[in-house]
Amino acid sequence: MDTLYPNLYDRFKTEGLCPICLMEMELTPRYSCINGHTVCHRCKPYYYGCPTCKAPLNVEILPLQTDAPPPTHYMPHPLPPRSYDVHSPSAPSMNDFLDREKRAWEPSVPSENQQLESCSYSHLGCWVKIPEHLRVLHESRCQFRPHLEEEHMPTDLHHGHEDLVECTYTAAGCRVRTVPWRRSIHEKFCIYKDKFEAVNDISDGLASATIADNDYGGDPDELVQCKFERYGCMVRMPRRRKYMHEEKCNYKSHQGDGNDEFFVYPAQPELDPDEQVECRWSVNGCRVRPKRYRAQIHEDKCNYRMEECAYKYYGCSVMFMPARKYAHESTCEYAN
Known part of the structure; x- marks a missing residue:
């Protein structure tokens, strides 16, 4: 584990964090095996041996601060068994409950053949093995859990800005910066992955296509009209982006199977491609005024861009920042 994840393992050791519950253990007793794996006094009673090497x-290891208060076990105390002959409310009074919580208590000693289960995120790199009753505690704070960048917790490790790297899908709009060992985990669940791959497929198709139409030849930076101009598209793009735009043009669906030469369309007004126009997301705070021919490119990557819920066809009308997409859709009332 030291060789596979040296950065994360060193952070646990240098910052004095327990790898099970991710709480600090510098001011309380902690326990270690001969291989240097350490757990805090809160988690040690639940293990017969080291969760890493057995x-x-x-x-x-006693704390350096000798006048520190005695350690307190923060796990919930089990309630005493009740007799079925007692016909009173099952919940104890508040005073009885608080008195019981203040008493010293330790869980029962684990057996020698204790069963330890792997973390649910072991396929993403987590090496910790835990008893079943600690699973929810650990997995809710696990540093290998997906979407950690969007849903921070106080127990998450803090990293310096210089240690962060960008997501591979930055070109598609992702603004997440994470540590190198979490980059592959984030990219598996990145909401921009499909968009990035779709653009790549179009680019690959453009590169492999044999274009015989003279409309695509010439100066690659010359501004040209979309071939769906007659249907209402007013976008002017560099010639090198003409094919890519027309593949995604919103007016492509208006193209009929019949011969359009029989129809006469009114001439569209000539718009200055260098005119500065407002960003579509100016109502959300964007103050950038791109040139008309770059407006669409800017709006696709604008920091103020909003997205619609995937369940909009079921009735959800919420608009949110792209980083909140997973957090919203996982709790959307229209998801079922």
């Missing part, structure tokens, strides 16, 4: 956790 060696005994028989090395106690």
Whole structure:
């Protein structure tokens, strides 16, 4: 594990964090095995041996601060068994509950043949093995969980700005910056992955296509009209982007199977491609005024861009920032 994830393992050691519950353990006793794997006093009672190498956790490391208060076990105390003959409300009174929580308590000693299960995110790199009753605690704070960048928790590790790298799908609009060892995890679940791959497919098709139409030849930077201009498209793009635009043009669906030469369309007004226009997302705070021929490019990557919910056809009308897409759609009332 040290060789596979040296950065994360060193962070746990240098910052004094327990790899199970991710809480600090510098001011409380902690326990280590002969291989240097450490757990805090809160998690140690739940393990018969080291969760990493199964060696005994028989090395106690006391805190440097000698006048620190005695450690307190923060796990919920189990309620005493109740007799079925007692016909009273099942919940204890508030005072009884608080008194019970203040008493010293330790969980039962685990057996030698204790069963430890792998974290649900082991396929993403997590090496921690946990007993079943600690699963929810660990997995809710696991540093390998997906969408950690969008849903931060106080127990998450903090990284310096210089340690962060950009997502591969930055060109498609992703603004997430994460540490190198989490980059592959984020990219598996990145909401811009499909968009990036779709653009790549179009680019590959453009590169492999044999274009015989003279309309695509000439100066690649010359501004030209879309071939769907007659249907209402007023976009002017560099010639090199003409094919890519026409493949995605919103007016492509208006093209009929019949011969359009029989129809006369009114001439469209000539618009200055260098005229500065307002961004579509100016109502959300964008103050950029791109040139008309670059307006669409800017709006696709605008920091103020909003997205619609995937369940909009089921009735959801919420608009949100792209980074909030997963957080909203996972709890959308129209998802079912």
